[in-house]
Amino acid sequence: MKLLILTKNILAETSFQSKLQQINNEVFCSTCLLDECFSMDQEMGQLLSCFDAVILSETVSYQEIFEIIPRIREYVPAIVRKYESEFTKGYEEERTEYIIDQRIKGNASLEEIRELCQAIEQKQAEHPKARTFSSRKRRTDEVDYRFYNFGFSKRERIMLMCLYENRGQYLSRQELCKKIWREEGVTDSKMSALSSCVRNIKEKVEKSGMDFSPIDTAWGRGYQISDEFYHLIKAEAEFKKSEGHKIFDVAENVL
Known part of the structure:
Protein backbone atom coordinates (compact mmCIF):
# COMPACT_ATOMS: atom_id res chain seq x y z
CA MET A 1 0.00 0.00 0.00
CA LYS A 2 0.92 3.65 -0.37
CA LEU A 3 0.68 5.53 2.93
CA LEU A 4 1.18 9.21 3.74
CA ILE A 5 2.21 10.34 7.22
CA LEU A 6 1.45 14.01 7.92
CA THR A 7 3.64 15.25 10.74
CA LYS A 8 5.28 18.27 12.34
CA ASN A 9 8.57 16.42 12.72
CA ILE A 10 9.78 13.77 10.28
CA LEU A 11 12.35 12.42 12.75
CA ALA A 12 9.55 11.62 15.21
CA GLU A 13 8.12 9.11 12.70
CA THR A 14 11.29 7.09 12.08
CA SER A 15 10.40 4.00 14.11
CA PHE A 16 6.74 3.90 13.06
CA GLN A 17 7.62 4.44 9.41
CA SER A 18 10.19 1.66 9.56
CA LYS A 19 7.62 -0.83 10.89
CA LEU A 20 5.19 0.09 8.12
CA GLN A 21 7.93 -0.49 5.57
CA GLN A 22 8.85 -3.84 7.10
CA ILE A 23 5.47 -5.20 6.00
CA ASN A 24 6.02 -4.00 2.43
CA ASN A 25 4.30 -0.61 2.40
CA GLU A 26 5.48 2.46 0.50
CA VAL A 27 5.53 5.23 3.11
CA PHE A 28 5.93 8.94 2.43
CA CYS A 29 6.42 11.22 5.43
CA SER A 30 5.87 14.97 4.99
CA THR A 31 5.62 18.22 6.90
CA CYS A 32 5.10 20.47 3.87
CA LEU A 33 2.04 18.51 2.71
CA LEU A 34 0.55 18.97 6.16
CA ASP A 35 0.71 22.73 5.61
CA GLU A 36 -0.79 22.33 2.12
CA CYS A 37 -3.85 20.60 3.59
CA PHE A 38 -4.96 23.83 5.23
CA SER A 39 -5.30 25.47 1.81
CA MET A 40 -6.60 22.45 -0.04
CA ASP A 41 -6.85 22.85 -3.81
CA GLN A 42 -7.54 20.50 -6.72
CA GLU A 43 -3.89 19.61 -7.23
CA MET A 44 -3.45 18.70 -3.59
CA GLY A 45 -6.61 16.60 -3.75
CA GLN A 46 -5.22 14.74 -6.76
CA LEU A 47 -2.00 14.07 -4.88
CA LEU A 48 -3.79 12.78 -1.78
CA SER A 49 -5.91 10.46 -3.90
CA CYS A 50 -2.73 8.56 -4.82
CA PHE A 51 -2.52 7.19 -1.27
CA ASP A 52 -4.46 4.37 0.36
CA ALA A 53 -4.48 6.15 3.72
CA VAL A 54 -3.34 9.30 5.47
CA ILE A 55 -1.84 8.90 8.94
CA LEU A 56 -2.06 11.98 11.18
CA SER A 57 0.84 12.07 13.62
CA GLU A 58 0.54 12.73 17.33
CA THR A 59 2.73 15.80 16.66
CA VAL A 60 -0.32 17.42 15.04
CA SER A 61 -2.56 19.26 17.53
CA TYR A 62 -6.23 18.56 18.22
CA GLN A 63 -7.38 21.79 16.59
CA GLU A 64 -5.33 21.10 13.46
CA ILE A 65 -6.79 17.61 13.26
CA PHE A 66 -10.32 18.99 13.37
CA GLU A 67 -9.48 21.48 10.61
CA ILE A 68 -7.73 18.98 8.34
CA ILE A 69 -10.12 16.03 8.41
CA PRO A 70 -13.07 17.72 6.61
CA ARG A 71 -10.65 18.97 3.93
CA ILE A 72 -9.10 15.60 3.10
CA ARG A 73 -12.02 13.27 3.85
CA GLU A 74 -13.26 12.87 0.28
CA TYR A 75 -9.83 12.22 -1.21
CA VAL A 76 -8.56 9.26 0.83
CA PRO A 77 -10.19 5.93 1.69
CA ALA A 78 -8.90 5.88 5.27
CA ILE A 79 -7.73 8.42 7.86
CA VAL A 80 -5.62 7.07 10.72
CA ARG A 81 -4.76 8.97 13.90
CA LYS A 82 -1.54 8.07 15.66
CA TYR A 83 -1.61 8.92 19.38
CA GLU A 84 0.41 8.53 22.56
CA SER A 85 -2.08 8.72 25.44
CA GLU A 86 -5.58 7.49 26.13
CA PHE A 87 -6.52 11.08 26.91
CA THR A 88 -5.88 12.04 23.28
CA LYS A 89 -7.95 9.13 22.04
CA GLY A 90 -10.86 9.88 24.38
CA TYR A 91 -10.89 13.60 23.68
CA GLU A 92 -10.99 13.16 19.93
CA GLU A 93 -13.58 10.40 20.04
CA GLU A 94 -15.96 12.86 21.71
CA ARG A 95 -15.81 14.98 18.57
CA THR A 96 -17.96 12.51 16.66
CA GLU A 97 -18.54 14.88 13.73
CA TYR A 98 -14.90 14.34 12.72
CA ILE A 99 -14.72 10.66 11.95
CA ILE A 100 -11.34 8.94 12.16
CA ASP A 101 -11.32 5.48 10.63
CA GLN A 102 -8.55 3.92 12.70
CA ARG A 103 -6.38 4.86 15.69
CA ILE A 104 -3.03 3.40 16.65
CA LYS A 105 -0.43 4.13 19.31
CA GLY A 106 2.89 5.54 18.22
CA ASN A 107 4.75 2.68 19.92
CA ALA A 108 2.52 -0.03 18.42
CA SER A 109 4.08 -3.43 17.79
CA LEU A 110 4.71 -4.81 14.33
CA GLU A 111 1.74 -7.15 14.77
CA GLU A 112 -0.57 -4.25 15.66
CA ILE A 113 0.61 -2.30 12.63
CA ARG A 114 0.03 -5.34 10.44
CA GLU A 115 -3.57 -5.54 11.64
CA LEU A 116 -3.96 -1.80 11.02
CA CYS A 117 -2.86 -2.28 7.43
CA GLN A 118 -5.39 -5.05 6.93
CA ALA A 119 -8.13 -2.74 8.24
CA ILE A 120 -6.98 -0.01 5.85
CA GLU A 121 -7.13 -2.40 2.91
CA GLN A 122 -10.69 -3.31 3.83
CA LYS A 123 -11.66 0.35 4.14
CA GLN A 124 -9.99 1.20 0.85
CA ALA A 125 -12.04 -1.44 -0.96
CA GLU A 126 -15.25 0.18 0.31
CA HIS A 127 -14.31 3.73 -0.64
CA PRO A 128 -16.27 4.93 -3.72
CA LYS A 129 -13.69 7.50 -4.75
CA ALA A 130 -10.57 5.50 -3.98
CA ARG A 131 -7.94 6.03 -6.66
CA THR A 132 -5.31 3.49 -5.76
CA PHE A 133 -3.20 2.97 -8.82
CA SER A 134 -1.68 -0.34 -7.78
CA SER A 135 -5.18 -1.88 -7.87
CA ARG A 136 -6.71 0.19 -10.67
CA LYS A 137 -9.42 -1.17 -12.98
CA ARG A 138 -8.14 -3.94 -15.26
CA ARG A 139 -9.43 -6.54 -17.65
CA THR A 140 -9.72 -10.02 -16.17
CA ASP A 141 -6.75 -11.35 -18.17
CA GLU A 142 -4.33 -8.68 -16.85
CA VAL A 143 -2.00 -9.02 -13.92
CA ASP A 144 -1.38 -6.55 -11.14
CA TYR A 145 1.51 -4.12 -11.44
CA ARG A 146 3.04 -1.14 -9.67
CA PHE A 147 3.56 2.47 -10.80
CA TYR A 148 4.34 3.05 -14.46
CA ASN A 149 4.92 -0.51 -15.55
CA PHE A 150 3.72 0.31 -19.06
CA GLY A 151 6.70 -0.88 -21.12
CA PHE A 152 7.42 2.47 -22.77
CA SER A 153 10.28 2.62 -25.26
Missing part, protein backbone atom coordinates in the same frame (compact mmCIF):
# COMPACT_ATOMS: atom_id res chain seq x y z
CA LYS A 154 13.16 5.08 -24.80
CA ARG A 155 11.65 7.47 -27.36
CA GLU A 156 8.25 7.28 -25.68
CA ARG A 157 9.86 8.06 -22.30
CA ILE A 158 11.64 11.08 -23.78
CA MET A 159 8.40 12.38 -25.24
CA LEU A 160 6.54 11.99 -21.95
CA MET A 161 9.37 13.76 -20.11
CA CYS A 162 9.11 16.71 -22.54
CA LEU A 163 5.37 16.93 -21.90
CA TYR A 164 5.84 16.49 -18.14
CA GLU A 165 8.36 19.34 -17.97
CA ASN A 166 6.02 21.58 -19.98
CA ARG A 167 2.86 20.70 -18.09
CA GLY A 168 -0.02 23.13 -18.67
CA GLN A 169 0.94 24.09 -22.21
CA TYR A 170 0.59 22.42 -25.59
CA LEU A 171 3.74 21.56 -27.53
CA SER A 172 3.40 21.58 -31.30
CA ARG A 173 4.50 18.62 -33.38
CA GLN A 174 7.46 20.64 -34.63
CA GLU A 175 8.53 21.57 -31.09
CA LEU A 176 8.35 17.97 -29.94
CA CYS A 177 10.35 16.74 -32.91
CA LYS A 178 13.11 19.23 -32.11
CA LYS A 179 13.15 18.19 -28.44
CA ILE A 180 13.16 14.45 -29.18
CA TRP A 181 15.52 14.29 -32.18
CA ARG A 182 17.46 17.51 -31.48
CA GLU A 183 20.07 18.13 -34.17
CA GLU A 184 18.39 15.81 -36.67
CA GLY A 185 15.67 18.42 -37.19
CA VAL A 186 12.08 18.14 -38.36
CA THR A 187 11.34 15.88 -41.30
CA ASP A 188 8.28 14.09 -42.63
CA SER A 189 9.60 10.79 -41.32
CA LYS A 190 10.14 12.30 -37.85
CA MET A 191 6.61 13.71 -37.86
CA SER A 192 5.27 10.28 -38.78
CA ALA A 193 7.35 8.65 -36.03
CA LEU A 194 6.00 11.20 -33.56
CA SER A 195 2.40 10.27 -34.40
CA SER A 196 3.24 6.60 -33.91
CA CYS A 197 4.87 7.44 -30.59
CA VAL A 198 1.73 9.19 -29.31
CA ARG A 199 -0.48 6.35 -30.52
CA ASN A 200 1.72 3.70 -28.85
CA ILE A 201 1.75 5.55 -25.52
CA LYS A 202 -2.02 5.82 -25.48
CA GLU A 203 -2.46 2.16 -26.43
CA LYS A 204 -0.08 0.95 -23.70
CA VAL A 205 -1.83 3.00 -21.02
CA GLU A 206 -5.26 1.86 -22.22
CA LYS A 207 -4.18 -1.79 -22.14
CA SER A 208 -3.02 -1.32 -18.54
CA GLY A 209 -6.65 -0.76 -17.53
CA MET A 210 -6.56 2.98 -16.88
CA ASP A 211 -9.71 4.87 -17.79
CA PHE A 212 -8.03 8.12 -18.86
CA SER A 213 -5.62 9.19 -21.59
CA PRO A 214 -2.01 10.12 -20.74
CA ILE A 215 -1.87 12.74 -23.49
CA ASP A 216 -4.35 15.44 -24.48
CA THR A 217 -4.42 16.33 -28.18
CA ALA A 218 -5.68 19.62 -29.62
CA TRP A 219 -5.97 20.08 -33.36
CA GLY A 220 -3.62 22.82 -34.56
CA ARG A 221 -2.02 23.21 -31.10
CA GLY A 222 -0.27 19.91 -30.46
CA TYR A 223 0.01 17.76 -27.35
CA GLN A 224 0.15 18.16 -23.58
CA ILE A 225 0.31 15.70 -20.71
CA SER A 226 -3.07 15.04 -19.07
CA ASP A 227 -3.59 16.17 -15.49
CA GLU A 228 -4.22 12.60 -14.34
CA PHE A 229 -1.00 11.24 -15.80
CA TYR A 230 1.00 14.23 -14.57
CA HIS A 231 -0.14 13.54 -11.01
CA LEU A 232 0.78 9.87 -11.33
CA ILE A 233 4.34 10.79 -12.25
CA LYS A 234 4.48 13.50 -9.61
CA ALA A 235 3.26 11.19 -6.84
CA GLU A 236 5.96 8.62 -7.58
CA ALA A 237 8.54 11.40 -7.87
CA GLU A 238 7.54 12.68 -4.41
CA PHE A 239 8.25 9.22 -2.97
CA LYS A 240 11.66 9.05 -4.57
CA LYS A 241 12.57 12.67 -3.91
CA SER A 242 12.29 11.95 -0.19
CA GLU A 243 15.12 9.46 -0.74
CA GLY A 244 17.36 12.15 -2.25
CA HIS A 245 16.67 11.82 -5.98
CA LYS A 246 15.93 14.76 -8.25
CA ILE A 247 12.33 14.94 -9.41
CA PHE A 248 13.00 14.87 -13.16
CA ASP A 249 15.56 12.07 -12.84
CA VAL A 250 12.93 10.13 -10.93
CA ALA A 251 10.20 10.83 -13.44
CA GLU A 252 12.40 9.63 -16.28
CA ASN A 253 13.30 6.47 -14.40
CA VAL A 254 9.75 5.54 -13.43
CA LEU A 255 8.52 6.06 -16.96
Whole structure:
Protein backbone atom coordinates (compact mmCIF):
# COMPACT_ATOMS: atom_id res chain seq x y z
CA MET A 1 0.00 0.00 0.00
CA LYS A 2 0.92 3.65 -0.37
CA LEU A 3 0.68 5.53 2.93
CA LEU A 4 1.18 9.21 3.74
CA ILE A 5 2.21 10.34 7.22
CA LEU A 6 1.45 14.01 7.92
CA THR A 7 3.64 15.25 10.74
CA LYS A 8 5.28 18.27 12.34
CA ASN A 9 8.57 16.42 12.72
CA ILE A 10 9.78 13.77 10.28
CA LEU A 11 12.35 12.42 12.75
CA ALA A 12 9.55 11.62 15.21
CA GLU A 13 8.12 9.11 12.70
CA THR A 14 11.29 7.09 12.08
CA SER A 15 10.40 4.00 14.11
CA PHE A 16 6.74 3.90 13.06
CA GLN A 17 7.62 4.44 9.41
CA SER A 18 10.19 1.66 9.56
CA LYS A 19 7.62 -0.83 10.89
CA LEU A 20 5.19 0.09 8.12
CA GLN A 21 7.93 -0.49 5.57
CA GLN A 22 8.85 -3.84 7.10
CA ILE A 23 5.47 -5.20 6.00
CA ASN A 24 6.02 -4.00 2.43
CA ASN A 25 4.30 -0.61 2.40
CA GLU A 26 5.48 2.46 0.50
CA VAL A 27 5.53 5.23 3.11
CA PHE A 28 5.93 8.94 2.43
CA CYS A 29 6.42 11.22 5.43
CA SER A 30 5.87 14.97 4.99
CA THR A 31 5.62 18.22 6.90
CA CYS A 32 5.10 20.47 3.87
CA LEU A 33 2.04 18.51 2.71
CA LEU A 34 0.55 18.97 6.16
CA ASP A 35 0.71 22.73 5.61
CA GLU A 36 -0.79 22.33 2.12
CA CYS A 37 -3.85 20.60 3.59
CA PHE A 38 -4.96 23.83 5.23
CA SER A 39 -5.30 25.47 1.81
CA MET A 40 -6.60 22.45 -0.04
CA ASP A 41 -6.85 22.85 -3.81
CA GLN A 42 -7.54 20.50 -6.72
CA GLU A 43 -3.89 19.61 -7.23
CA MET A 44 -3.45 18.70 -3.59
CA GLY A 45 -6.61 16.60 -3.75
CA GLN A 46 -5.22 14.74 -6.76
CA LEU A 47 -2.00 14.07 -4.88
CA LEU A 48 -3.79 12.78 -1.78
CA SER A 49 -5.91 10.46 -3.90
CA CYS A 50 -2.73 8.56 -4.82
CA PHE A 51 -2.52 7.19 -1.27
CA ASP A 52 -4.46 4.37 0.36
CA ALA A 53 -4.48 6.15 3.72
CA VAL A 54 -3.34 9.30 5.47
CA ILE A 55 -1.84 8.90 8.94
CA LEU A 56 -2.06 11.98 11.18
CA SER A 57 0.84 12.07 13.62
CA GLU A 58 0.54 12.73 17.33
CA THR A 59 2.73 15.80 16.66
CA VAL A 60 -0.32 17.42 15.04
CA SER A 61 -2.56 19.26 17.53
CA TYR A 62 -6.23 18.56 18.22
CA GLN A 63 -7.38 21.79 16.59
CA GLU A 64 -5.33 21.10 13.46
CA ILE A 65 -6.79 17.61 13.26
CA PHE A 66 -10.32 18.99 13.37
CA GLU A 67 -9.48 21.48 10.61
CA ILE A 68 -7.73 18.98 8.34
CA ILE A 69 -10.12 16.03 8.41
CA PRO A 70 -13.07 17.72 6.61
CA ARG A 71 -10.65 18.97 3.93
CA ILE A 72 -9.10 15.60 3.10
CA ARG A 73 -12.02 13.27 3.85
CA GLU A 74 -13.26 12.87 0.28
CA TYR A 75 -9.83 12.22 -1.21
CA VAL A 76 -8.56 9.26 0.83
CA PRO A 77 -10.19 5.93 1.69
CA ALA A 78 -8.90 5.88 5.27
CA ILE A 79 -7.73 8.42 7.86
CA VAL A 80 -5.62 7.07 10.72
CA ARG A 81 -4.76 8.97 13.90
CA LYS A 82 -1.54 8.07 15.66
CA TYR A 83 -1.61 8.92 19.38
CA GLU A 84 0.41 8.53 22.56
CA SER A 85 -2.08 8.72 25.44
CA GLU A 86 -5.58 7.49 26.13
CA PHE A 87 -6.52 11.08 26.91
CA THR A 88 -5.88 12.04 23.28
CA LYS A 89 -7.95 9.13 22.04
CA GLY A 90 -10.86 9.88 24.38
CA TYR A 91 -10.89 13.60 23.68
CA GLU A 92 -10.99 13.16 19.93
CA GLU A 93 -13.58 10.40 20.04
CA GLU A 94 -15.96 12.86 21.71
CA ARG A 95 -15.81 14.98 18.57
CA THR A 96 -17.96 12.51 16.66
CA GLU A 97 -18.54 14.88 13.73
CA TYR A 98 -14.90 14.34 12.72
CA ILE A 99 -14.72 10.66 11.95
CA ILE A 100 -11.34 8.94 12.16
CA ASP A 101 -11.32 5.48 10.63
CA GLN A 102 -8.55 3.92 12.70
CA ARG A 103 -6.38 4.86 15.69
CA ILE A 104 -3.03 3.40 16.65
CA LYS A 105 -0.43 4.13 19.31
CA GLY A 106 2.89 5.54 18.22
CA ASN A 107 4.75 2.68 19.92
CA ALA A 108 2.52 -0.03 18.42
CA SER A 109 4.08 -3.43 17.79
CA LEU A 110 4.71 -4.81 14.33
CA GLU A 111 1.74 -7.15 14.77
CA GLU A 112 -0.57 -4.25 15.66
CA ILE A 113 0.61 -2.30 12.63
CA ARG A 114 0.03 -5.34 10.44
CA GLU A 115 -3.57 -5.54 11.64
CA LEU A 116 -3.96 -1.80 11.02
CA CYS A 117 -2.86 -2.28 7.43
CA GLN A 118 -5.39 -5.05 6.93
CA ALA A 119 -8.13 -2.74 8.24
CA ILE A 120 -6.98 -0.01 5.85
CA GLU A 121 -7.13 -2.40 2.91
CA GLN A 122 -10.69 -3.31 3.83
CA LYS A 123 -11.66 0.35 4.14
CA GLN A 124 -9.99 1.20 0.85
CA ALA A 125 -12.04 -1.44 -0.96
CA GLU A 126 -15.25 0.18 0.31
CA HIS A 127 -14.31 3.73 -0.64
CA PRO A 128 -16.27 4.93 -3.72
CA LYS A 129 -13.69 7.50 -4.75
CA ALA A 130 -10.57 5.50 -3.98
CA ARG A 131 -7.94 6.03 -6.66
CA THR A 132 -5.31 3.49 -5.76
CA PHE A 133 -3.20 2.97 -8.82
CA SER A 134 -1.68 -0.34 -7.78
CA SER A 135 -5.18 -1.88 -7.87
CA ARG A 136 -6.71 0.19 -10.67
CA LYS A 137 -9.42 -1.17 -12.98
CA ARG A 138 -8.14 -3.94 -15.26
CA ARG A 139 -9.43 -6.54 -17.65
CA THR A 140 -9.72 -10.02 -16.17
CA ASP A 141 -6.75 -11.35 -18.17
CA GLU A 142 -4.33 -8.68 -16.85
CA VAL A 143 -2.00 -9.02 -13.92
CA ASP A 144 -1.38 -6.55 -11.14
CA TYR A 145 1.51 -4.12 -11.44
CA ARG A 146 3.04 -1.14 -9.67
CA PHE A 147 3.56 2.47 -10.80
CA TYR A 148 4.34 3.05 -14.46
CA ASN A 149 4.92 -0.51 -15.55
CA PHE A 150 3.72 0.31 -19.06
CA GLY A 151 6.70 -0.88 -21.12
CA PHE A 152 7.42 2.47 -22.77
CA SER A 153 10.28 2.62 -25.26
CA LYS A 154 13.16 5.08 -24.80
CA ARG A 155 11.65 7.47 -27.36
CA GLU A 156 8.25 7.28 -25.68
CA ARG A 157 9.86 8.06 -22.30
CA ILE A 158 11.64 11.08 -23.78
CA MET A 159 8.40 12.38 -25.24
CA LEU A 160 6.54 11.99 -21.95
CA MET A 161 9.37 13.76 -20.11
CA CYS A 162 9.11 16.71 -22.54
CA LEU A 163 5.37 16.93 -21.90
CA TYR A 164 5.84 16.49 -18.14
CA GLU A 165 8.36 19.34 -17.97
CA ASN A 166 6.02 21.58 -19.98
CA ARG A 167 2.86 20.70 -18.09
CA GLY A 168 -0.02 23.13 -18.67
CA GLN A 169 0.94 24.09 -22.21
CA TYR A 170 0.59 22.42 -25.59
CA LEU A 171 3.74 21.56 -27.53
CA SER A 172 3.40 21.58 -31.30
CA ARG A 173 4.50 18.62 -33.38
CA GLN A 174 7.46 20.64 -34.63
CA GLU A 175 8.53 21.57 -31.09
CA LEU A 176 8.35 17.97 -29.94
CA CYS A 177 10.35 16.74 -32.91
CA LYS A 178 13.11 19.23 -32.11
CA LYS A 179 13.15 18.19 -28.44
CA ILE A 180 13.16 14.45 -29.18
CA TRP A 181 15.52 14.29 -32.18
CA ARG A 182 17.46 17.51 -31.48
CA GLU A 183 20.07 18.13 -34.17
CA GLU A 184 18.39 15.81 -36.67
CA GLY A 185 15.67 18.42 -37.19
CA VAL A 186 12.08 18.14 -38.36
CA THR A 187 11.34 15.88 -41.30
CA ASP A 188 8.28 14.09 -42.63
CA SER A 189 9.60 10.79 -41.32
CA LYS A 190 10.14 12.30 -37.85
CA MET A 191 6.61 13.71 -37.86
CA SER A 192 5.27 10.28 -38.78
CA ALA A 193 7.35 8.65 -36.03
CA LEU A 194 6.00 11.20 -33.56
CA SER A 195 2.40 10.27 -34.40
CA SER A 196 3.24 6.60 -33.91
CA CYS A 197 4.87 7.44 -30.59
CA VAL A 198 1.73 9.19 -29.31
CA ARG A 199 -0.48 6.35 -30.52
CA ASN A 200 1.72 3.70 -28.85
CA ILE A 201 1.75 5.55 -25.52
CA LYS A 202 -2.02 5.82 -25.48
CA GLU A 203 -2.46 2.16 -26.43
CA LYS A 204 -0.08 0.95 -23.70
CA VAL A 205 -1.83 3.00 -21.02
CA GLU A 206 -5.26 1.86 -22.22
CA LYS A 207 -4.18 -1.79 -22.14
CA SER A 208 -3.02 -1.32 -18.54
CA GLY A 209 -6.65 -0.76 -17.53
CA MET A 210 -6.56 2.98 -16.88
CA ASP A 211 -9.71 4.87 -17.79
CA PHE A 212 -8.03 8.12 -18.86
CA SER A 213 -5.62 9.19 -21.59
CA PRO A 214 -2.01 10.12 -20.74
CA ILE A 215 -1.87 12.74 -23.49
CA ASP A 216 -4.35 15.44 -24.48
CA THR A 217 -4.42 16.33 -28.18
CA ALA A 218 -5.68 19.62 -29.62
CA TRP A 219 -5.97 20.08 -33.36
CA GLY A 220 -3.62 22.82 -34.56
CA ARG A 221 -2.02 23.21 -31.10
CA GLY A 222 -0.27 19.91 -30.46
CA TYR A 223 0.01 17.76 -27.35
CA GLN A 224 0.15 18.16 -23.58
CA ILE A 225 0.31 15.70 -20.71
CA SER A 226 -3.07 15.04 -19.07
CA ASP A 227 -3.59 16.17 -15.49
CA GLU A 228 -4.22 12.60 -14.34
CA PHE A 229 -1.00 11.24 -15.80
CA TYR A 230 1.00 14.23 -14.57
CA HIS A 231 -0.14 13.54 -11.01
CA LEU A 232 0.78 9.87 -11.33
CA ILE A 233 4.34 10.79 -12.25
CA LYS A 234 4.48 13.50 -9.61
CA ALA A 235 3.26 11.19 -6.84
CA GLU A 236 5.96 8.62 -7.58
CA ALA A 237 8.54 11.40 -7.87
CA GLU A 238 7.54 12.68 -4.41
CA PHE A 239 8.25 9.22 -2.97
CA LYS A 240 11.66 9.05 -4.57
CA LYS A 241 12.57 12.67 -3.91
CA SER A 242 12.29 11.95 -0.19
CA GLU A 243 15.12 9.46 -0.74
CA GLY A 244 17.36 12.15 -2.25
CA HIS A 245 16.67 11.82 -5.98
CA LYS A 246 15.93 14.76 -8.25
CA ILE A 247 12.33 14.94 -9.41
CA PHE A 248 13.00 14.87 -13.16
CA ASP A 249 15.56 12.07 -12.84
CA VAL A 250 12.93 10.13 -10.93
CA ALA A 251 10.20 10.83 -13.44
CA GLU A 252 12.40 9.63 -16.28
CA ASN A 253 13.30 6.47 -14.40
CA VAL A 254 9.75 5.54 -13.43
CA LEU A 255 8.52 6.06 -16.96
